[in-house]
Amino acid sequence: MPELPEVENIRLQLEKYLVNHVVKNIDVRWGKSFARGKEKLFEGRIIKVRRFGKVLSMDFANGHSALIHVKMTGQLIYQGPNKKDKKPLSKKVVGGVPGKHTHVIFQLDRGGILYFNDYRKFGWIDVVRSENIAKHKFIKKLGPEPLGKLNIRLFEKIVSSTSRQIKLLLMDQSKIGGVGNIYANDALWLAKINPKKPADKLSVKEIERLFVSIEKVLKEGLKRGGASELAFVTPDGQDGKYQKYFLVYGREGDTCQRCKAKIKKLKISGRGTYYCPNCQK
DNA sequence: CGGGGCTCCTGTGCGC
DNA sequence: TGCGCACAGGAGCCCC
Numbered sequence: 624m625p626e627l628p629e630v631e632n633i634r635l636q637l638e639k640y641l642v643n644h645v646v647k648n649i650d651v652r653w654g655k656s657f658a659r660g661k662e663k664l665f666e667g668r669i670i671k672v673r674r675f676g677k678v679l680s681m682d683f684a685n686g687h688s689a690l691i692h693v694k695m696t697g698q699l700i701y702q703g704p705n706k707k708d709k710k711p712l713s714k715k716v717v718g719g720v721p722g723k724h725t726h727v728i729f730q731l732d733r734g735g736i737l738y739f740n741d742y743r744k745f746g747w748i749d750v751v752r753s754e755n756i757a758k759h760k761f762i763k764k765l766g767p768e769p770l771g772k773l774n775i776r777l778f779e780k781i782v783s784s785t786s787r788q789i790k791l792l793l794m795d796q797s798k799i800g801g802v803g804n805i806y807a808n809d810a811l812w813l814a815k816i817n818p819k820k821p822a823d824k825l826s827v828k829e830i831e832r833l834f835v836s837i838e839k840v841l842k843e844g845l846k847r848g849g850a851s852e853l854a855f856v857t858p859d860g861q862d863g864k865y866q867k868y869f870l871v872y873g874r875e876g877d878t879c880q881r882c883k884a885k886i887k888k889l890k891i892s893g894r895g896t897y898y899c900p901n902c903q904k
Numbered sequence: 905c906g907g908g909g910c911t912c913c914t915g916t917g918c919g920c
Numbered sequence: 921t922g923c924g925c926a927c928a929g930g931a932g933c934c935c936c
Contacts, residue, residue, distance in 0.1 A: 624929070655912095677930085694930055696914085717915075724914095743913045745930070761931090787906070796931075803930075853928085854915095892908080894929070911933085918926085 624695040627768065627801030628844030629855050629863065630677050633699055636858040637737075638672040640701045641681065645669075645732040653726040657748045664750055665689055665729070675756070676765045676800035682753050690749040690759060696854040697739065697746030704734025712860035715851060717742050720860075742854070768800040769837045778834045782822045789825065790818035790891050793837070802837065805850055805865075805872045808897050810836040812871035817903045818896050843868060871897045 625633070646669065649662040668684040679699075681689040693699065700720050702709065718724045720738040727739040727748065739748065751759045766781070767773040781798055782789070792798055793807040802810070811818050813836035816829055825833070849855055849863030852873065856862060866873075870880065874897055875888035884901035 692930085695928085741913095742915070743929085745912065785906085791907090794930085907936090909933105909935090912929105912931100914928100916927085918924105920923090 624803055624805070624853060625693050625697070625849070625855050626677060626803035626806050626844070627674075627770075628806070628841055628847075628865065629849035630674055630679060630693070630801075631845055632849045632857050632863065633693070634672050634674045634679055636701070637679070637681070637699060640703070640735065640858060641669045641672060641731070641737065643668065643670070644735060646683075646729050647732055648730040650728040650730070651726070652728070653744070655744065655747075657727055661750045662727075675762050676768060676796055677803065678761060678765075680753075680756060686753055688751050688753045688756055690751055690756070690761070691739070692747050692761070693741070694743070694745035694747075696743040697741040698854060698856055699858050700738045700740060700856070700860050701858040702736045702738070710859065710861065713851070713856045713862045715854050715856050715862065716740065716860055717854070737858075764797045765800045766796065766798040769802065769834075769841055771800075773799060775831065775834050779827070779830050782825055782830050782833075784823070786821040786823050788819045788891060789816060789822045789833075790894075790896060792822045794894070802841075804894050805852065805869070806837070806840050806844060808872040809840040809870040812897075812899060812903060813840060815902050815904070818891060818898050820904075840870070871899065873897065 646666050649665055651657050651662050664687045669681055670684050671682040673680045679691045724740045724742040725738050726741055729737040756762055790807050793802050814832040844865045847865035850865035851862035852866050874886045877886050879886055879899040882902045884899055886897055887900050889896050
């Protein structure tokens with residue numbers, strides 16, 4: 624599910640495809656994911672594509688921004704005008720573009736088209752004045768991001784201030800921005816910390832290890848183009864590669880890469896959690 | 905503030 | 921081979 628590395632990879636491509644292009648028309652086929660009736664606000668030149676945690680913003684010259692959360696199955700697919708440039712779409716683009724899961728179509732100048740697909744319809748697109756992005760209900764409560772404003776000092780403070788299970792804390796967007804289930808699992812494995820351990824019981828050494836591990840797995844995810852587990856694809860319709868390098872996520876029954884014990888799966892607050900019972904204490 | 909449970913949705917994958 | 925159903929999950933929301 625798109626987390627910081629996946630959304631950043633989407634952002635990088637959208638920036639390349641969309642900045643200084645003009646949206647000529649928007650077709651909203653299914654409206655719950657969109658502030659219906661406000662689509663006219665997005666007709667015009669795109670000046671910037673930004674990311675806030677797992678949320679993207681497309682900023683328009685007219686002073687409005689489109690905030691987009693793709694959740695687990697949302698996809699932003701760009702099709703350029705030149706047929707020869709088109710690679711076959713990943714089969715994760717269920718139904719194709721446009722297809723039965725295409726909810727919004729952005730017609731661009733120079734023949735480009737941006738599609739918003741989402742087969743589970745959990746994603747959303749919201750409208751906000753660009754100068755008010757920081758006040759938007761989602762952005763406002765977003766915690767500091769690893770590889771961004773989150774530093775070790777701040778991280779220690781956040782971790783030691785609650786007795787919640789450490790994995791839940793890592794995934795709480797209001798505490799730490801951008802980390803979801805995959806990278807929380809992998810970071811905890813890399814740091815040799817049990818996902819259920821109360822945050823305030825982590826030693827200083829463990830906190831330091833975890834901080835470094837979070838940065839490391841996120842960077843690896845970024846480098847590999849994100850994890851195409853479930854439905855993630857980049858705007859050019861291609862799969863990421865990080866799923867080939869999962870440390871522990873999705874590896875129930877496999878052998879721990881570090882100690883050879885068997886990886887176990889449990890649920891923490893309804894989320895699949897993978898860990899090595901031997902080396903994650 | 906925390907935590908449990910429910911909700912939204914539909915493709916997937918299981919059991920029979 | 922096919923049917924039916926439980927399951928998955930980010931984040932909001934309600935309740936205790």
